[in-house]
Amino acid sequence: MKKAFVFAMVSLSALSSPIALASNSTQCQIDKYNTYIDASIKWYQDLSELTSTANPELKQVSEWFVKGRVMHFELNRTAVSLLLSEQPDKVATELDVESWLQLSQQDIKALSQRDDELGQAAQASFAYRQAKPNPQNYEFRSALAELLSHPNKIQPALDAYNSAVQSTNQIKCN
Template identity: 45%
Template sequence: MKLPALLLSLALVPASAMAADNTCLSNKYHQYIDASLSWYESLVSMSVAKDENLKEVGEWFLEGRKHHFELNRQAFDWYLTHDQSRLDLSQSVESWLKLTQVDVKALSEQDSELATFAKQAFEDRQSKPHPKNYELRSAFADLLSHPGEIEKPLQEYNSKIADLESIECNGK
């Protein structure tokens, strides 16, 4: 009776270790998503502070970024559990998920929870740009060409990325 119980407990160890690794990888990727969204929020906020006329386009832009990153968050977790062929965990965390526009379109046509996120992101990519999109992008370019103006949010982003890159998940 003791031998079957021992064998069963040994068989469960790899499964629980894999679940812990997946949780660690998921948390690490989620931190990357959160850091990225925070960075974009900072860029929009600084741009709007310089030109109040960019408020509406900034909100539109952030909504699109949120849809994109939330799709990536959900897709990463799904692929981590179901099909790791879409993940390249040997790369930096920013490059772990490999989704093309074709992949997003295919996901959007499925009947799943992931499809809801994919539909939003795909529709954003296919929709007509906001009339002031070019003005916002120009404001971003202006900010990025003056490193002193973006030093604080850029350091915060880089610090968050460095912190999460130092997290070890089964050697990743």
């Protein structure tokens, strides 16, 4: 019985140690960023759906566009998750969550040389960005711009996105 009590006390003290707290904080930050990424992907999926519903001939290019946005956000998700653990100074957690990570094209190219999950995500994103654009890219971007110029058409999706990001920014990680 005494051993169980001592074990419990040691376990509790480990939970409150700086290392355990840092680990909990890192996981909280990863979860917070993941919530932002999920909201962002949903926002682009909603915009894509609205655009292709109004312009059915752009459905394929709309899917191509979303695929690129998903690759971009999944790269960022992987980068933040690894960097928070390995190089936390590379993630600006003092800012709103949408500004935590800024990767340039050069950064992505450099990351693509890694031999891990982050390298694979960077390779996919870099290849997508360097590839020839979809032949209907201009038409899709024009239709998307037209959609965005009519706030009433996107308001429910925009409200959902803004609400999700605002809620995410309210999460406090210690």
